[in-house]
Amino acid sequence: MKRPIAIDLFSGCGGMSLGLEASGFDVIVAVEFDAIHALIHHLNFPYTHTICQDINHLKTDYLKGILQNKGIDEVDLIAGGPPCQGFSLMGKRQLDDPRNSLVFEYVRVIRDLQPKYFIFENVPGIAVGNHKQFLEELINEFESLGYHIAKPIQILDASLFGAPQKRKRLILMGSRHDMQPVNYPLETGEYNDVENTINDLSNIPAFIGKNESIDANKLDYSGFRRNFAPSPQGIYRLCHDRQRDNFVYNHVGSNHTEKSKQRFQNTHQGEVEKTSRFLKLSPTGLCNTLRAGTARDKGAYTAARPIHYNQPRCITVREAGRLHTFPDWFLFHETIWHGFREIGNAVIPMLAKAIGDEIIKVLEIDINQLEVRKLEKIDLEFMAYNMDKASNYWNVSNDIIPKRKRLEMILTDKLMNLEVFFM
Structure with a gap:
């Protein structure tokens, strides 16, 4: 049986990709901005067309071309967790804030490719206080594109799905209007220390x-x-x-x-x-x-x-x-x-699989009939590539990601209390 098709935006090294593959998907395309992380994704997913590019400059026609060359007419799932950093003053449309451009680009890809389902994951902080305005605007945008959003919106704790780590993520699950609506996975109650x-x-x-x-x-x-x-x-x-x-x-x-x-x-x-x-x-x-x-x-x-x-x-x-x-x-x-x-930066794969399993169910996929393939061997030397070598591999500029302000630092035994907002 043919495996359903997924695209992973903002893929990083591949936590979401891994969880979705474990559910039964083939992750056909992955998009990642960081050259080293993109190379590690390629190392772990050699069958995936990994794109090392700023999504702001990624044309959906290019994605459509990749899919057509692979004989794919329709995408079953698009997943991704775009960073959102800007929260404007009340009364202003926060989705238009330039600091939230990556969220807009995620919406653009959903609009242009019209997948059957999508997963949007992000920090829990966008669901609290005045930041709710951003989340409400985002949901309205998805609904205007013809997607049903599973409600109430949930913040999932990976430890309640069997992961040995306390980690919470806000998850939006969208179903195209002509598809059976997908629901959130139920907590398993499995505890692993x-x-x-x-x-x-x-x-x-x-x-x-x-x-x-x-x-x-x-x-x-x-x-x-x-x-x-x-x-x-x-x-x-x-x-x-x-x-x-x-x-x-x-x-x-x-x-x-x-x-x-x-x-x-x-x-x-x-x-x-x-x-x-x-x-x-x-x-x-x-x-x-x-x-x-x-x-x-x-x-x-x-x-x-x-x-x-x-x-x-x-x-x-x-x-x-x-x-x-x-x-x-x-x-x-x-x-x-x-x-x-x-x-x-990765989604916990065990949680990603729990979410992916719900979409497999509504797609009515018999996982016992899915093909499991032997993949080509990839050079393990990719684990050692520095940013210059990784950038050369992808033929991208090493200046895309700003360089270090300090060339060398002694990090051992020092607290770097630099947690991102609500992570």
Whole structure:
């Protein structure tokens, strides 16, 4: 049976793409502005036509051409989470605020391609206080295009769908007027704690300054960790075969000072370390919301990362990936900064799958009949590309994303309290 077709706008490294593929979709096109994140998406989704471009300059005729060349007449789903930064004074139309141009571009693509369904995800902050005006205008815009919006609008907490991390996102679900309306997924009540997610990695020292591999045979993929196995299993059983080797990458950590390690060791589980203000994870609790850090024009700061519950260090990129429900075959950039930005900006795949499953239901797709393919192997060296090399790969200017204000920073053991609004 042919898999339904999805497009992922503002795709990042591919959290939403992964969840949708796990539901049974083929993500045919992905659009991402950041050259490194786009390359990591390409590394993980080699069958997808990944476009590294500012969506403000992306013509929908170009997207239509890609679809036509692939023999696709209609798009089943468009998903995306455009950043929205501008909240104008009351009485003004906030959708027209230039700072919200990316939201407008998302609406433009929906208008021009007319998918059967769409998913709009964003920070919960746009649903509170005076910011409600923006959300109301956005809903009215979608309804004027002929889409039914599932109501009441919901803010979904990924931890209530089985993710071992407390992370809330506002979700809009739209159904074209001629399609069966889709509803929000029901909370599963499944609870997965930190220890059951990353415990088997605890005995393997974090790699400092190098992205070495771990033989997957040394890890334990029983219970909830079955979902993270090197070949797609569990919630990812419908994902295509990436033909990875039997090694796990990205177990990369920071080079902490001995003084910091002692402070981490002396901090009780579930409490905040007083100097760094980092949270030390509780093995039986949930991970706090993982943040993305700042872009390079704002100093390229790594976001504050939680302290491991039984190791005197912050969690590694791979441990963060698991706490975000990425499987071990999913690859990130080899550096801590890019790797954590990719994870912190991503939709939790387990939540994306729960949402995607609802659309699969109303499309009346029999998932047992869906094809699972072997994908072409991709060069793992993409994990090591810097911005110059990634930009050259995509043939885009390295100046599109502003450069760092400081060329080099010592980030270890410093709190970077730079959380984005309501993330």
